[in-house]
Amino acid sequence: MTAVKNDSYKQYFRNNRKGSMLALSIVVLIFIGIVGVFALDTIVSLLNKQLLDGHAQALALQSAAILNTGDRAGRINHLLAGSRDLVYRSRQNLNQTGQVPFDHFRPLAQQLLNQARDGAILLEQERKRLILVRLSEIKRLLLEESNYNAYPDCITSSATEFVDHATVGSYNSQTAEIPSSQLDLALRKYDLKLHYIDEKTGLYYGEIDSKLPDDDEDLSFKLCRLPTLAHGCSLHDAAGYKPYAVIIDQGSELPGGCEQIPSTVAITLCHNYKGMLSHQSYTLSSSSMAATSGPAFR
């Protein structure tokens, strides 16, 4: 009787052990599966982050290139500095007609000064237009890129990428890269006093409104900062960056512009996706900053 009882216990334990092992195996397998899924998601996440960084950098460079496409920013700086010289010289000539023997030239001198002043006003209008055009081109590019999926389907599923935040600005270290006129000593002294020009290099500082003295003080000659001569677009870090305007916030375009032509674009690119197996939602973000190209000539 006892032997029969022992046999049934053995049988019970044997069956029970088999069941426990099966359950344990299932638990372990599930655990490994869960870990595997998260490990895969982590690997995919790292891969995505790398891809996102690369894409953010490419997008920042692409946007920055727009700011000085065709050297327009460099050229408008050049024209503005030249316009300033033309108005100043025309005013000097007019002043010379204040006395004999050139007093009868006064109407002609006034006509030439008026033309120069009209030119300065036109340039200021076109400078403002250039800022709006360039900002609108950058916004369009960044918003178009928001709908672009750069990732192959095998890496992510249901991925969306968008520019969450974008600003334009410039770097404190940049100058206008335009040489000032060294011919008139009085003007040079005035420019040095008001910190319009660098005494050592003779270049105009950037991000200035190099107003003329006295009667032409009402005119604006806003020179923007640019990278050094013939320097291509380049990636930068945030040190020394001065933002002028936010152009995109939370994925939406913001209206408005800025006073100066910017030379740098900073963007934050976000990437939402679902894990391949876990189907869990992830959000990655990457920030990048790039400066436009320098002027093609001085």
Place this chain on the structure above:
Amino acid sequence: MFKLIRIIAAYCLLMLVLIISPVTHAQDSSANQKFTSVIDIEGEQIDDYMTFAGSKLSPIIRVTISYWQDNPNDIDNPKQLKTKYEELWYRSGDPLACSACQRLGLNEGSITQINIRSRSPQPSKDELRAEGNALVRVYFDATLIHALPTAIIVPSDIFFEMKNVLTDENFFDLKDGSDQNLDPSIMLPLIAEDGASKIFLCYGNQK
């Protein structure tokens, strides 16, 4: 009284130019030898300089002004090298900017000839307007340093277009009997390159 003296002086100047100019343009190859200073005005249209969406800065015209002068005291090297004076930048014919390269280093009292040239064989109206304005500006600059321009040589095929362009700058033909208040002491003596045409344009104040 002073005005009368000025008018008499201006007419004397006009007579002087009338005497000098036929000699200078008659012999085309030796025209420069009769002058102590020569200023060249050369225009060039740059269509794609400042184009962008909605831009009003197109076309841009660049006018380069250079000069040289004889130095009779230097027997070995009587002719100086050509010196770039300045570049003027225009939107159509409206002056925008100047890049001054040098001072206008003409000798005081030198007799000056101004040549107008265009890079393109058939310059556009915008280019001519720019060259016309550059001419007025450099004429004024030269006068202020007492280097009186006594002849302005214009290519024959654009001679009358240039005259019209200068009318926009308030310079009128003396012969036309304009009702503008003409000042004969501010005068552009325009001479065609082939010597076939010659006119004297005087500055007229607005009516």
